[in-house]
Amino acid sequence: MRAQALFAAALAAWTGPALADFQSCVANLRSSVVAAGVSPAVAAKALDLTAPNDKVVRLSKVQPEFKMPIWDYIGFLVDEQRVDDGKALMRKHAAALKAAEERFGVSRYVIAGVWGVETNFGQDTGDNYLPHALATLICTGNPRANFWRSELIAALKLVHQGDLQLNELYGSWAGAFGQTQFIPTTYQRLAVDFDGDGRRDLVKSTADALGSTANYLRKAGWRPGQPYLVEVKVPSGYSGPTGRKNRVALATYANHGVTRADGRPLSGNGAAGLLLPAGRNGPGFLVFPNFDAIYAYNQAESYALAISYLAQRLAGGPELVTAWPTDDPGLNRLQRLDLQKLLIARGYNIGDADGKIGQASRAAIAAAEQSVGMPGTGRAGTKIYRALGGRQ
Structure with missing residues (x-):
């Protein structure tokens, strides 16, 4: 039913030669995916499409105009609710996480961190029908059409091979799907059957998703037992090396006055890069x-x-020691949801409150800021939240 509703909406938005071109392109796609090894029945059912997905066309052309400050980004993705939810789900899936850690050598907390950031532990996996989204990207003049064609073929082969059902191919507009958001070619290459049922199901099988994520990280160069992140404090006037790729010995940082965030000296023989995502006055991280x-x-x-x-918090680590250099911190998810409710109560048309700050919410925030004498930034920050009566 979801796919039918999307098709009906798209058909109303496209007419004339553009629609005919799309339908001709899809007919050719059906032939090409069959030639690539997908069964005619799967190809016909998956690509029974009458019009492009207008939402996908729009999103593929939009250039992001709003750059989220790092403290907003981290505040949204690593709040107490996500940490608490993650710890509970790690207990629930302890056996799968333990097995993945033992087989691939990747920290169970990092595996869970990917799961939490990518889809909020499987709760937000995307609602775009992948064959429709990918066919739209292929058949509406997108410059990466060949890339999307490979992804479409890979996705339909997953159905043809029996890993998934066609009605399980829902995800992002750009093709990533499943509990840890693999694109189809990555799914084909690195997904593993971790629960032993004979299928690689990253949609419904949490064990498969966690094991496959561990396999991905190990293939990407994960070194078992080695660190990945340490929060540090950088002295005023620091002029030493910076950058993720510019790795130097820890002793070099120590010689420049860098310490652990709690003031303890750096130790060890490894090399690391230094990230200062908010400048020298904010938290520093050796990576x-x-x-x-x-x-x-x-x-x-x-x-x-x-x-x-998030991985460090799931492992019992503390919040960041150094505060972000702002007097207007970002909001966590519950506060964002509350802010949207406050905006709706004041008559702003943003749709339903869902805690996700999109274009409509940013426009309403900017208008609300101006109404109380603040610059119209559109940010979901603490100042506007409190100005509208948000909880302290």
Whole structure:
């Protein structure tokens, strides 16, 4: 039913030659995926499409205009609710995590950190029908059409091979899906049957998702038993080396006055890079080769920091010692949800409150900020939250 509703909406938005071109392209796609080894029955059912997915077209062309400050990003992804939920789910799936750690050598806390950041422990996996999304990207002039074609073929082969059902291919508009958001070609290459049922099911099998994530990280260069992140304090006027790739001996940092965040001296023989995501006045982080394995999962330093920090919190580690250099901290998920409710109560049209700050919410926040004499930034920050009556 979800797919039918999407098709109906898309059909209403596309007419004339563009629609005919799309339908012709999809007909050719059906032939090409069959030639690649997908059964005609699977290809016909998956690609019974009449119009592009307008939402996917829009998202594929949008250039992000709003850059989230690091303290907002980390505050949203690593709040107390996610830490508490993660600890509970780690207890529930302790056997699978232990087995994954033993087989692949990857810390169970890092595996769980990926799971938590990617999909909130399997709760937010995406609602886009992948064959429709990928066919849209292929058949509407996207410059990466060949890449998306490979992903479509890989996704349908998962169905053809019996790993998944067609109605389980739901995920992000760009093709990532499952509890830890593999793209289909990565799924084909690195997914493992970790629960022993003969299928590699990263959608419904938590054991398969956790084991496959561990396999990914190990193949990305994870070194068993080695560190990945240490919070440090950088002295005023620091002029030493920085950067994830610019790894030097810990003794070099110590000679420049860098200490652990709690003031203890650095020790050990390893080499690390220094990240200062908010500048020299914010938290500093020494990152080791294992951090690069986490980085490989999505190739963004803020993303790898969020996973690493969540992993440390799940392992019982403390909150960051050094505060972010801002007088307007970001909000956690419960506060974001509350902020949206406050905006709705004041007549702002943002749709349903869900705790996710998208374009409509940012526009409403900016208007609300201006209404109380604040600059219209559109940020879900503490100042506007409290100005509207949010809980302290």
